[in-house]
Structure formats: structure tokens, C-alpha cells
Amino acid sequence: MxxxxxxxxxxxxxxxxxxxxxxxxxxxxxxxxxxxxxxxxxxxxxxxxxxxxxxxxxxxxxxxxxxxxxxxxxxxxxxxxxxxxxxxxxxxxxxxxxxVDLVDKEGRTPLLFATYHNGGTAEYLLDHGANQDKADHDGSTLLHYAAELGNCEMVELLLAKGAYVEPVSACGTPLHVAAGKGHYGAMKILLDHNADYNKMVNGVTPLIVATDAKSMKCIKLLVKAGANLKEAAAYTTLHAEKVVSDYFLNCIMEDVDANRDVPFDGPMLKREIVTSGLISRGSNSLKNKDYVVAAKLYSKAMVLDPDDAVLFSDRSLCWLQLGDGKKALLDANRCRKMRPHWPKACHRQGEALMLLKDYEGASERFWDGLKLDPVDTDIEDALR
Known part of the structure; x- marks a missing residue:
């Protein structure tokens, strides 16, 4: 020695x-x-x-x-x-x-630390009964740790040994974790094992996480898999200075049609994403009682989608809250014209006429709405 x-x-x-x-x-x-x-x-x-x-x-x-x-x-x-x-x-x-599954103070097993290496002790422990799905006190499993490291060989080994592909921790699924670190290879393996690319954890999907991480390769990989673009766009509108982050749009639009299995209309998709982002941000402003901002956002969305009756209904509500009966009635009338059998359109008309002190006209509109939906208590209360 x-x-x-x-x-x-x-x-x-x-x-x-x-x-x-x-x-x-x-x-x-x-x-x-x-x-x-x-x-x-x-x-x-x-x-x-x-x-x-x-x-x-x-x-x-x-x-x-x-x-x-x-x-x-x-x-x-x-x-x-x-x-x-x-x-x-x-x-x-x-x-x-x-x-073989002894735990330390944090609930971590020996196998977890073996995942920091390729093969060797990790494979040995798995072959001798180590639990590949055992989570630590924070809910993170071995697959979470391997995905965070971008250790492709370990990710493959764990999945080959039967590890569950979608355990959820505070950080999301392993696919969320890999996306957040920009680990393209680990993400590819997880997706090949049917990881849910639209899994929502704590309000975010893997595509949203990849967008936050500014990982173009990972964004495109998720888009190719079929990730929900509108959902990610809506998130970026609420967490970025611009309505829809230029970075997000550039990433998903650049060569994305070549990556999808089925070609699509790129400009149309971009318009839909921007519209979705405007609506999402407008709804958030409406919820926060910021009616001026909400009305402006809905107006921008109408330029891109002038046939959405819900936009006119929601903007009418904004005008009502701001005390502008004339604008509220104009939007309510447009909404009713688009969807004549929608009780809410009648309700909006009645509310606008009430604000303008045309009580007879308001009564007629509320009656119209109640005929369409006899159990609508809001319209019934307004009429009463």
C-alpha cells in the first residue's frame, strides 16, 4: 500500500x-x-x-x-x-x-447522489433494489436531479429502469426542470418517453419555462412537439413590458413551420398569439379594476379580431365601470348584432341604457335576455 x-x-x-x-x-x-x-x-x-x-x-x-x-x-x-x-x-x-434507500437529513437517497455520475454506482444500486422514484423532502425525484444536470445518460438509465416520467415537485416536472436549464438533450429524451409538453404546474408549462430561460433550441423543440403557443403567449404578456415579448415571437416563428409535422400559416399564427396575449392582459387588467388599460387592450385586440363578440361585451363593461353610457351602449349593440341569442349581450345593452336613464329601453333588453335564459339571476335582478 x-x-x-x-x-x-x-x-x-x-x-x-x-x-x-x-x-x-x-x-x-x-x-x-x-x-x-x-x-x-x-x-x-x-x-x-x-x-x-x-x-x-x-x-x-x-x-x-x-x-x-x-x-x-x-x-x-x-x-x-x-x-x-x-x-x-x-x-x-x-x-x-x-x-439501499437510506435517507439523509433532506430525505435524499444514495442513488440520488450516484446520478451525478454516469453508470457505475447508480446502475448497481438500481439493480439491487434502489427506488428510482423516491423523492426527497422537497418532492424532487432522481429524474428531476438528472434533468437539472442535463445528464442524458442518467435520464435514459432511470427511465429504462421504470422511473415515472412526470413526477411533480415545487419546480414542476423533470421536463420543466430541463427546460429551465436549457438542456435540449434531456428534454428530447423525456419527450420521447411521452412527457406532457403542456403540463401546467404553478401556472407555467415547459414552453413558458423555456421562454423565461431564453432557450431558443428548447422552445423550438417544444413547439415541434405540439406545445400550446397561445398559453405561453398569454403568460409572456403578463410578465413582460411589451404585449408579447419579441424574443418569444422570434423564437417560435423562425423556421418553426419547417419543424412542425403539419405546415401552418405562420402570419396567421402570429396574429392569433398576439391577439391572445392582448385579451389575456386585458382580462387581467379588468380583474384588477384597471378599466382604462383593459379598454385599450381590448381595442387593440379588436383590430386583429373584429368579429369577437366577447371583446365588445368586455369593453362595454369597461365603459360601464368608467361611467360612459354611450360607448357602453355602442359596444353592447355591436355585441348583440354579432350574437343575437346571447343573454349577456342583452344584459350589457340593458346596463348601458340604465346608465343613460332610458329605463323603458333597459327593461325591454333585460326581458329579451330573460327570455333567452330564464334562470339568469343577474338579468332577473337587473330587471327587478
Missing amino acids: SSSTDAMASPCSHDQFDEPDRGTVLNYIFQAASDDELSIFKELVTIILDNGRGRPKEAIEELRVEDVGQLEGFSALHIAASKGSLEVCRYLVEELLVD
């Missing part, structure tokens, strides 16, 4: 250490696990740690890193797995029968 190995073996000599300090033993054991020094590791565990009691399994399972920090609660198996120490892993799992 080398001189450094000899030095590590010294705690096993009873001539030098009658009662070894526990902290020193712990350090030597973890160092041997890290270096895959199996003979030294065995001596430390059986002779010193277990002290000849014949219970090495219990002794080594109870031994944990005690320092406060990222490694707190680590077992020897955590150390060996994270360093790729395959011989020590074999000894712990096959000879001592240590629980």
Missing part, C-alpha cells in the same frame, strides 16, 4: 489507539468509502466501529455525517455512491445488507 494508505490504516492498530476518538474514526471511514479502499473500510467498520460485537450493519447505518451543511445525515453508502466507489457499495449492500 502507499504511505497515505498506511496512514489511513493506522486507526486499526490497537497499539496506537486503545480507544479511538469517534470523530477520527468517522473521518477515516468516510475517507475509505470515498476512496473505495475496501480492505481498510472493512477493518474500520468491523474492528473499531463495531468493536467485535457482530453487528456491523447496525453500526454503519447509524454512522452519519454530523456537520451542519449539505452533507448532514450522509451515510457511508451516500459517500461511496456519490464518489463512484463500487467495491464499498457492494460490501455495504451485499455483505452487510445495508438499506
Whole structure:
């Protein structure tokens, strides 16, 4: 052995250490696990740690890193797995029968840290019963961690071993995580295993996450898969200074028709996305009682889609809240003309006429609405 190995073996000599300090033993054991020094590791565990009691399994399972920090609660198996120490892993799992799913302070298993390497200890632990779907205390699974690292080989290995492709944590699914890091390769593998490209977690889809990360390759990959463009556009309108971020539009429009399986009208799609973004932002402003801004946004949307009766109904409501009965009635009349059998159009007309103090006309419109929907309590209350 080398001189450094000899030095590590010294705690096993009873001539030098009658009662070894526990902290020193712990350090030597973890160092041997890290270096895959199996003979030294065995001596430390059986002779010193277990002290000849014949219970090495219990002794080594109870031994944990005690320092406060990222490694707190680590077992020897955590150390060996994270360093790729395959011989020590074999000894712990096959000879001592240590629980392969031991958890540290954060609920993380040895397999999780083995995912930081390709093959080796990770594959060994999976072959010996490690739970590929076990999550830590934050709900993140091994697939989340592998996706975050962009470790394609590990993502493939976990999925090949039966890992669930769509576990949800605070960060979303593994596809969300990979998209947020711009890991194209990991995303491709997840999509090939039928990951849901439109999965909504905490109000965002993988496409929205990729847009926030400004990853053009990932955006185009999701668009090709069939991700919901309008949903992402609506999100960007609420979280960007412009109505629809230029970056988002440039990414999805540039060569996107060549990437889709079915060609589409690019300019038409762009118009639909912008319209959707305007409507979404207008609805948000209306909800926040910012009626002036909402009316302006609806007006811009009408330029792109002049045949949407709902836009005229919503803008009519804005004018009503701002006390402008004439504009409210004009929009309500346009709405009624487009959708003569829609009770809400009648309701809007009645409200506008009420504001203009034309109570007879308002009564007639409310009656029209109630005939179309006899159980509409809002219209009934307005008429009463």
C-alpha cells in the first residue's frame, strides 16, 4: 500500500489507539468509502466501529455525517455512491445488507447522489433494489436531479429502469426542470418517453419555462412537439413590458413551420398569439379594476379580431365601470348584432341604457335576455 494508505490504516492498530476518538474514526471511514479502499473500510467498520460485537450493519447505518451543511445525515453508502466507489457499495449492500434507500437529513437517497455520475454506482444500486422514484423532502425525484444536470445518460438509465416520467415537485416536472436549464438533450429524451409538453404546474408549462430561460433550441423543440403557443403567449404578456415579448415571437416563428409535422400559416399564427396575449392582459387588467388599460387592450385586440363578440361585451363593461353610457351602449349593440341569442349581450345593452336613464329601453333588453335564459339571476335582478 502507499504511505497515505498506511496512514489511513493506522486507526486499526490497537497499539496506537486503545480507544479511538469517534470523530477520527468517522473521518477515516468516510475517507475509505470515498476512496473505495475496501480492505481498510472493512477493518474500520468491523474492528473499531463495531468493536467485535457482530453487528456491523447496525453500526454503519447509524454512522452519519454530523456537520451542519449539505452533507448532514450522509451515510457511508451516500459517500461511496456519490464518489463512484463500487467495491464499498457492494460490501455495504451485499455483505452487510445495508438499506439501499437510506435517507439523509433532506430525505435524499444514495442513488440520488450516484446520478451525478454516469453508470457505475447508480446502475448497481438500481439493480439491487434502489427506488428510482423516491423523492426527497422537497418532492424532487432522481429524474428531476438528472434533468437539472442535463445528464442524458442518467435520464435514459432511470427511465429504462421504470422511473415515472412526470413526477411533480415545487419546480414542476423533470421536463420543466430541463427546460429551465436549457438542456435540449434531456428534454428530447423525456419527450420521447411521452412527457406532457403542456403540463401546467404553478401556472407555467415547459414552453413558458423555456421562454423565461431564453432557450431558443428548447422552445423550438417544444413547439415541434405540439406545445400550446397561445398559453405561453398569454403568460409572456403578463410578465413582460411589451404585449408579447419579441424574443418569444422570434423564437417560435423562425423556421418553426419547417419543424412542425403539419405546415401552418405562420402570419396567421402570429396574429392569433398576439391577439391572445392582448385579451389575456386585458382580462387581467379588468380583474384588477384597471378599466382604462383593459379598454385599450381590448381595442387593440379588436383590430386583429373584429368579429369577437366577447371583446365588445368586455369593453362595454369597461365603459360601464368608467361611467360612459354611450360607448357602453355602442359596444353592447355591436355585441348583440354579432350574437343575437346571447343573454349577456342583452344584459350589457340593458346596463348601458340604465346608465343613460332610458329605463323603458333597459327593461325591454333585460326581458329579451330573460327570455333567452330564464334562470339568469343577474338579468332577473337587473330587471327587478
